[in-house]
Amino acid sequence: xxxxxxxxxxxxxxxxxxxxxxxxxxLSYWQLVRKRFARNRTGVIGAIICCAIIFTALCAPFLAPxxxxxxxxxxxxxxxxxxxxxxxxxxxxxxxxxGFAEEMHPVTYEITFxxxxxxxVDLALFVQGPEYQFLGMNFTTHFIGGAxxxxxxFLGTDGLGRDVFSRMLYGSRITLLMGMIVMGMACVIGTLxxxxxxxxxxxxxxxxxxVIEFVKSFPDLPLYLxxxxxxxxxxxxxxxxxxxxxIVVVLKWADLARELxxxxxxxxxxxxxxxxxxxxxxxxxxxGRHIIPNMSSHIIVWATxxxxxxxxxxxxxxxxxxxxxxxxxxxxxxxxAVRDFQSLASAPWLLAPVGMIILSVLAxxxxxxxxxxxxxxxxxx
Amino acid sequence: MTDPIxxxxxxxxxxxxxxxxxxxVKNVSFSVARGETLAVVGESGSGKSVxxxxxxxxxxxxxRVGEDTKILFDGDDISEWSDLQLQDIRGRRIAMIFQEPLTxxxxxxxxxxxxxxxxxxxxxxxxxxxxxxxxxxxxxxxLPDPETRFSQYPHEMSGGQRQRVMIAMALANTPDLxxxxxxxxxxxxxVQAEILSLLKDLQKKHGMAVILITHDLTVVxxxxxxxxxxxxxxxxxxGDTQEVFDNPRHPYTQHLINSDPKGHPDPLPxxxxxxxxxxxxxxxxxxxxxxxxxxxxxxxxxxxxxxATIHKGETLGIVGESGSGKTTLGMAMIRLGHYxxxxxxxxxxxxxHLSRKELQPYRTRMQVVFQDPFSSLNxxxxxxxxxxxxxxVNNIGGNSAERDALLRQxxxxxxxxxxxxDRFAHEFSGGQRQRLAIARAIVLSPEFILLDxxxxxxxxxxxxxxxxxxxxxxxxxxxxxxFISHDLKVVRALCHNVIVMQHGKVVExxxxxxxxxxxxxxxxxxxxxxxxxVLA
Numbered sequence: 001x002x003x004x005x006x007x008x009x010x011x012x013x014x015x016x017x018x019x020x021x022x023x024x025x026x027l028s029y030w031q032l033v034r035k036r037f038a039r040n041r042t043g044v045i046g047a048i049i050c051c052a053i054i055f056t057a058l059c060a061p062f063l064a065p066x067x068x069x070x071x072x073x074x075x076x077x078x079x080x081x082x083x084x085x086x087x088x089x090x091x092x093x094x095x096x097x098x099g100f101a102e103e104m105h106p107v108t109y110e111i112t113f114x115x116x117x118x119x120x121v122d123l124a125l126f127v128q129g130p131e132y133q134f135l136g137m138n139f140t141t142h143f144i145g146g147a148x149x150x151x152x153x154f155l156g157t158d159g160l161g162r163d164v165f166s167r168m169l170y171g172s173r174i175t176l177l178m179g180m181i182v183m184g185m186a187c188v189i190g191t192l193x194x195x196x197x198x199x200x201x202x203x204x205x206x207x208x209x210x211v212i213e214f215v216k217s218f219p220d221l222p223l224y225l226x227x228x229x230x231x232x233x234x235x236x237x238x239x240x241x242x243x244x245x246x247i248v249v250v251l252k253w254a255d256l257a258r259e260l261x262x263x264x265x266x267x268x269x270x271x272x273x274x275x276x277x278x279x280x281x282x283x284x285x286x287x288g289r290h291i292i293p294n295m296s297s298h299i300i301v302w303a304t305x306x307x308x309x310x311x312x313x314x315x316x317x318x319x320x321x322x323x324x325x326x327x328x329x330x331x332x333x334x335x336x337a338v339r340d341f342q343s344l345a346s347a348p349w350l351l352a353p354v355g356m357i358i359l360s361v362l363a364x365x366x367x368x369x370x371x372x373x374x375x376x377x378x379x380x381x
Numbered sequence: 382m383t384d385p386i387x388x389x390x391x392x393x394x395x396x397x398x399x400x401x402x403x404x405x406v407k408n409v410s411f412s413v414a415r416g417e418t419l420a421v422v423g424e425s426g427s428g429k430s431v432x433x434x435x436x437x438x439x440x441x442x443x444x445r446v447g448e449d450t451k452i453l454f455d456g457d458d459i460s461e462w463s464d465l466q467l468q469d470i471r472g473r474r475i476a477m478i479f480q481e482p483l484t485x486x487x488x489x490x491x492x493x494x495x496x497x498x499x500x501x502x503x504x505x506x507x508x509x510x511x512x513x514x515x516x517x518x519x520x521x522x523x524l525p526d527p528e529t530r531f532s533q534y535p536h537e538m539s540g541g542q543r544q545r546v547m548i549a550m551a552l553a554n555t556p557d558l559x560x561x562x563x564x565x566x567x568x569x570x571x572v573q574a575e576i577l578s579l580l581k582d583l584q585k586k587h588g589m590a591v592i593l594i595t596h597d598l599t600v601v602x603x604x605x606x607x608x609x610x611x612x613x614x615x616x617x618x619x620g621d622t623q624e625v626f627d628n629p630r631h632p633y634t635q636h637l638i639n640s641d642p643k644g645h646p647d648p649l650p651x652x653x654x655x656x657x658x659x660x661x662x663x664x665x666x667x668x669x670x671x672x673x674x675x676x677x678x679x680x681x682x683x684x685x686x687x688x689a690t691i692h693k694g695e696t697l698g699i700v701g702e703s704g705s706g707k708t709t710l711g712m713a714m715i716r717l718g719h720y721x722x723x724x725x726x727x728x729x730x731x732x733x734h735l736s737r738k739e740l741q742p743y744r745t746r747m748q749v750v751f752q753d754p755f756s757s758l759n760x761x762x763x764x765x766x767x768x769x770x771x772x773x774v775n776n777i778g779g780n781s782a783e784r785d786a787l788l789r790q791x792x793x794x795x796x797x798x799x800x801x802x803d804r805f806a807h808e809f810s811g812g813q814r815q816r817l818a819i820a821r822a823i824v825l826s827p828e829f830i831l832l833d834x835x836x837x838x839x840x841x842x843x844x845x846x847x848x849x850x851x852x853x854x855x856x857x858x859x860x861x862x863x864f865i866s867h868d869l870k871v872v873r874a875l876c877h878n879v880i881v882m883q884h885g886k887v888v889e890x891x892x893x894x895x896x897x898x899x900x901x902x903x904x905x906x907x908x909x910x911x912x913x914x915v916l917a
Contacts, residue, residue: 028805029761035399271757272767275818278717279771279825280744289770293761 033297036374043370049363053356057172061132064166065145065152068329070130072151072161075100077347078113080156080164088117095123097152110346122147156349158337167329168353172360174330178245179310183303185249190256191299195287197257198264209261215254223251225322237325244323248310256302260295267291297375304368308361315357331357386557386590387436387454387475388412393447394431394440405431405444407614413607415557418584418591420605420622422598422637424840425811428614429594433560435460436592437477438467455557473503476551480563482543486535492519492546493531499553518549523579540703541572548579555587562594569702570867570911577604596840598637602626610634640842642874644849646696646893647856649877653692655726656829656861657747659714659733660688662723664706683709685885687723691829696855696862698876698893700869700908706885711831711865715747716740728828745775748822752834754814758806764817765802768792771825791824794857795850812843816850823858832864836871848874869912873897881905 037043056063066072081097099119103112127145131138146152155164197208224247231240267273268291276286311331317323318332319339326333331353337343338350394406406428413419421429434440436452438459452460454475459467471477479485487495496515500506506514512531519527522545535543544564551559561580565573581604584591593605601608601622608625610618610633618631629635664684669676683706691697699707712718714725716732725733732743751757758767768788771777778784789799795816806814815835822830832851836844848871854860866872872879872893879896881889881904889896889905900906 029807032399039399271751271753272759274717275749275751275757275821276759276770278715278744278749279774279821280741281770281774285770285774289762289766290759294759296761 033371033374037370040370040373042366043374046363046366046370049359050367053172053360053363054176056169057176060169060173061134062139062141063143064163064169065127065129065142065154066163066166067130067132068162068167068170069327070162070166072153072157072163074161075151075153075157076161077111077159078153078157079347080349081115081153083123083154096120097123097146097154121150121152123152155352156347158334158347158350159343164334164349164352167334168331168356171329171331171334171353172356174241174324174328175311175314175332176360178241178248178314178324178330179307181245182248182252182310183307185245186252186256186306187299187303189249189253190302191260191292191295193253194257194260195264195291195295198261199268199283199287199291201265205261208257212254212258215251216258218251220251223247224317225320229322235325237328240325241328244314244317248313252306252310256299256306259298259302263295263298264291267294297371301368301372301375304364304371308364311357311360311364315353385412385414385453387452387592389432389436390451390453391447391449392432392435392452393450394428394435395445395447396441397443397445405614406435409611409614409616411609411616411619413558413590413592415590416584416588417607418581418593418605420593420595420601420608421611422595422601422608423611424596424842426613427611429611430562432611433477433562433592433594436560437471437475438462438464469503472499472556473554474556475558475560476554476556478544478547478551478559478561478564481567482540482547483567485547486543488535490534491531492533492535492538496546496550496553499550503554514553515549518553519546521552521583522546522549524549539572540568541576544568544572544576545579548576548583552583552587556589558590558592559584560592560594563596564593565600566595566597570869571702571907573600574911580604598640598841610637637842640845642845642848642871644852644874646852646875646877647694649692649695653694655690655692656695657714657725657727657863658688658690659723659725662687662710662713662725664709664713664719664721666719682706682885683719684713687880687882687885687887689714689880691861691863693828693861694855694859695878696864696876698872698879699863699865699882700867700872700879701882702867702908704884705882707865707882708833710882711833711863712749714863715749715829715831716743717749717831741775745771745777745825746827747829747831748825748827749831749833750815750818750822750835753838754811754818755838757818758814760806763803763805767806767817768802768821768824771821775825777825787824788820791820794823794854795820810843811839812846815839815843815847819847819850819854823854823860826858827860829861829863832862834865834867837866837868844871851875869897869908881908 061067078100083095083097085092085095087093098115098117099121100113101116101119103114104110105112123144124147125144126141127147128140128149129142129145131140133139153163153165155168157163158167193208193212197205231243273286273290276290281289314323314330315332315335318330319335321336324330324333334350334353338347343350388410389412390410392406392409393404396403396405409428409432411419411421421432423429431440431444435446435450436459440446446460450460451458454470459470486492493512493515496518497511500511500514516527516531519530524530524542524545530538530546535546538546564580565576568576577600580591583589593600595601605622608620608622609616610625610631612633618625618629618634625634626638629638662684663682663686665680665682668679668681685706687710689697699711701707709718713720716725716735720733723733724731727743727747730743732740735743758764765788768791769784772784772787778787788802792799792801797813797816797820801809801813801817806817809817819835835851836847839847851862852875855862862875864872864876876893878891879893880887881896881902883904888902889900896905897909900909
């Protein structure tokens with residue numbers, strides 16, 4: 001056994017005074033969270049995809065080759081045109097897509113499209129196309145499109161000859177807007193109600209908790225259907241959108257309110273809150289300075305989980321035709337076009353928004369998981 | 382010297398965290414033989430518990446064990462073993478007792494099942510034999526009425542009884558080595574002594590090797606044969622306990638040995654006017670019991686008709702075990718906790734009937750320091766915001782420059798550097814945080830401070846520093862204290878008068894010296910014995 005004893009002299013004095021304060025850079029809670037989050041690969045990938053989706057939604061008019069309403073009467077139900085980089089004779093070339101040769105089936109009269117090598121359409125950046133409004137100004141420049149105005153439909157077209165790719169980018173705006181509005185409103189209402197309930201306690205708490213139970217015991221699907229059905233058929237799509245968002249908010253805030261109530265009750269009896277009472281701080285100050293900051297991580301994580309839920313709900317209800325109404329475009333509205341088996345079988349590319357829904361739900365869930373782990377105050381690593 | 386059953390050689394353990402690598406244990410070696418008790422002593426953060434967990438192969442996932450590290454158990458290097466191999470010796474040949482008896486038992490299983498599980502995990506035994514064996518074990522750890530205990534749940538037992546169950550579980554397979562990680566820290570003083578003597582008896586009977594991890598030197602001197610002193614992951618001193626205590630070589634060991642709270646309170650002036658007095662205080666809680674159709678309300682008297690007076694410059698100690706109502710009484714006196722009945726007079730004004738708003742002017746004059754320095758500072762605020770809050774709320778110091786001067790003054794008084802202001806609470810050690818909590822109280826220049834066990838969550842040597850600090854502050858700022866504690870050593874060093882409480886009632890009261898040297902009631906005598914002679 002080695003007799004390892006450190007040199008006494010080196011430690012002779014530093015324990016005498018307990019005031020050896022760390023001298024390195026001071027890491028705040030949020031800096032620690034950022035560092036922990038950066039180590040979580042899934043979370044970081046999720047965050048990058050989320051940012052990309054949000055960026056796409058913001059810049060949809062510029063990134064999309066067409067507007068959602070642009071109809072190409074010469075291209076009804078055309079299949080996707082994938083960009084190609086290898087020329088017919090084998091060499092590498094500038095990206096292009098192939099146009100279609102139409103053939104009619106002699107027996108079924110079904111029109112089929114075959115890529116035709118003669119109809120090569122070169123792709124170009126910053127091309128002129130249909131006019132759109134962005135930040136209140138009119139533009140005609142699109143990020144990508146066919147050279148010299150030739151039609152290009154990366155993900156094919158629907159029954160009216162509208163570009164699926166463009167509509168999908170535009171659809172992300174409404175879908176995400178819906179998600180963000182619901183998330184924001186539900187967070188605000190849930191926090192206010194939850195904190196009030198937990199902090200005041202007593203009879204207020206009992207009443208609020210019974211209201212929450214009432215809200216949560218609603219069978220939500222019939223409620224959505226009933227409430228949307230009440231709206232007039234010819235109602236403004238904007239009104240429907242707002243109503244729809246309001247209904248989802250009404251049903252979502254209750255979860256957060258109940259979770260936060262429990263947390264407030266726990267934090268309320270922690271000693272730093274009692275110390276604030278002891279120096280004479282008002283309720284407003286205690287809630288604003290002590291309780292809510294200590295719940296912020298919980299609220300943020302809840303928000304990142306509720307967003308994908310709303311995306312799924314929106315898609316589902318719009319698919320059923322009771323959510324967002326035409327001519328607004330959302331992912332769910334686009335899926336509404338493939339309700340019947342016939343259109344699904346003949347134009348499966350109309351399911352493209354499903355890919356975006358899956359991607360965004362996975363990405364936001366990964367982000368939420370990453371944030372939850374990074375914000376855990378009990379993790380010591 | 383007999384062959385060691387366990388020897389740890391060149392143990393190096395580090396943790397990888399976001400803030401970088403932390404070397405928790407650096408080159409630690411020690412060994413323990415059958416029938417021997419080795420005490421590993423050190424303050425929190427010295428790496429003693431990490432070493433114990435490394436022996437059991439129970440380190441956190443971000444821990445790395447150094448390459449030269451050898452843990453030889455009965456000749457085999459178990460540091461190389463797989464989890465499956467370790468599983469076979471855990472609980473059978475090496476057993477461990479944890480600090481917190483309230484959480485180390487599973488609340489949904491009966492005691493008998495939990496003890497039995499340890500036995501059936503390692504050997505085949507019939508059901509009747511198992512029950513007989515478990516009851517024998519419960520009897521061996523001197524639990525009264527072991528047959529009834531067998532079918533009880535953990536919540537039906539006290540902390541000390543649960544720790545006995547934990548010991549029974551550890552002994553179930555007659556291990557060769559028992560690791561006890563702060564087995565008595567969470568227990569009341571009188572129970573501590575009983576558990577320690579039980580451990581000592583059992584060790585003699587079974588001839589086990591025991592590694593006792595503790596920060597309490599009184600425990601070490603009474604129980605252990607050999608001692609290893611650790612500090613910041615390194616061994617600073619080792620040897621026979623008697624030798625180390627008689628002749629400590631390393632200054633840190635000397636410092637530890639001399640860190641019992643010393644000194645006496647300053648003498649009181651003959652005629653001091655009362656600062657805070659309360660009379661006929663009673664507080665009770667209604668406990669619901671019985672079923673839904675047969676509800677019963679039981680009244681629990683937490684404070685039962687207690688009167689007390691604190692004079693200017695006086696420190697009054699309120700002493701008792703957990704559950705005796707001392708904190709409830711203290712918090713009610715400053716109108717911070719539950720208050721029901723009784724008169725409270727603060728400097729001539731009746732404050733018992735005032736609303737929270739009406740109490741506002743009194744808040745700066747009576748302050749409080751809480752027990753747990755880890756939860757008494759808001760983790761989301763920097764120290765400046767924490768200390769400044771009371772000044773802002775009460776409009777003390779008109780502008781930020783004036784407030785800043787007050788904060789710096791308070792930090793000087795608690796011997797903390799001014800650079801602390803811009804840091805977060807989690808960057809400070811427990812002792813430093815408690816200094817900051819004291820600074821938060823004194824920055825308002827109060828006349829009275831309630832100290833609710835301010836030292837019980839701290840390491841021993843830091844306790845002494847805080848006691849000195851409190852004594853200095855009392856002198857400098859002309860303060861009066863109520864000091865709530867279960868630790869009579871601390872009380873002796875700080876308090877002029879003392880109230881001993883049990884089950885909400887005053888058992889004994891009088892000048893500290895008189896109560897401690899000549900206790901009149903058996904309860905007080907037991908407390909005194911436990912504090913000053915660990916194993917009587």
